[in-house]
Amino acid sequence: MTEDKLKRLTSNEDSQLFRESVGTVRRIQSDKLLLSAPKPKSASIQQVWQQLPALNSIIRDEQAAEGNEVVFFSRDGVQRRTIRKLKRGDIRISDCLDLHGLTEAKAQQEITSFIDYNYSPTSRYVMIIHGKGLGSENKYPTLKNLTLNVLKSHDLVLAYSSALISDGGTGALYILLQKK
Template sequence: MSNDDQDLFAAAMSDVTPLKKSNKIESYDREEQIAKSKRLLRDSKRKRMQKTHPELELDRKQIFSKVGAFDKLLYSQKGVQLREINRLKNGDFAVQALLDLHGNTEEQAEILLNRFLADAIAQKLRFIRIIHGKGYNSENDFPVLKNLTNQVLRQCRPVIAFSSAAEKDGGVGAVNILLKS
C-alpha cells in the first residue's frame, strides 16, 4: 500500500471504536453452525410432536444396548399373550400400515417414525410393520435405523409388542408391531 492509501485509510477509520472483547466472535465454523441449527430444529419438532402426541414422548436418557445387523428384535409388555407374539414373529396377520425407512437419515427417520406411529395410534390400528433395513450402508458397526426403531418402539406406551419379521417379510430388516387396542 502506498503512503497516500495508508493515510486515507487512517482518516476513514479515525472515528471507529474497537469492539469490546466480549462482543467478538473468535471464529466462525459454518459446519458447527449448521449442525447446531439442525439440532435446534430437530428438538423443536420433537417437542411439537410430544405436545400433540404425549404417548410418543421419549426418554433420551434411557440407554438401550445396541443391536447388530443380524440380531432379532423382540419386545413385549407384561400381559401380552404368547399367541400374539407368535403371530408377530410369523407374520400371521394383515398389515394395516407400512413404513419404509430406507434412504432416510437418522433425523428424517425419527420424524417419519413418530408421525407414522401417531397416525396408526389415532386410526386405532392394531398390526403395523416398519422396514428399517439391515444396516449394510451404515458407517459404523451398528445399523442406525434399526437401533433408532428399537429405541423409539420400546419407549412408545401404545406399542405392546414387536418382533423382527419372518424371512418372507424382510427378516431382521423389518419389524412387526402390535399396538394397544
C-alpha cells in the same frame, strides 16, 4: 512516629489506593443471597429425546443390536397367543413405513408420526422396514437401533418382533399397537 500510627497511615493509604482503583462503589439493594440457581422445568422423555440427539447415541451404545440379530420386545399383559402370531407373521399388516435413506432425526419423527397415525380401531399391526445397516458407512445398524429404542419408549407399542425373511427378515419389524 509510633508503630501504631504507622500502621494506621499505611492502612489509610491502602484504603485510598483501593478506592481509587475500584472506583465508585454502589450498595446492593437486596441483602438476600441466592445460594443456588432455580431448578429448570422438567421435560417429558419425548421432548428430551427430540431435542437431544446425543441421547440417541447413549441409548444406542447401551442396547445395540446387530444388523442380522433377531429382536423381540413385549410389554407385560400381552397374551402368549398374540405374541406367537406376531413372531410367526400370522398377522394382517395395515400399514408399512420404509426408513431407508432417512437421517436419524427424520427417521425418529417418521416413526412417531407413523405410530400415532396408525393408532385406530381398524389398525392393530404395522410394519417398519429399517434395514440391516449393511449400506451404512460404519456397517452399524443405526436406523434399526433407533427404531427399537423409539418403539420401546412409545406408549402405544405393545410388542414388536423381527419380520419373516419374506417380509425383510431382521431388517424389518412387525409391530403390535394398542387397541383404540
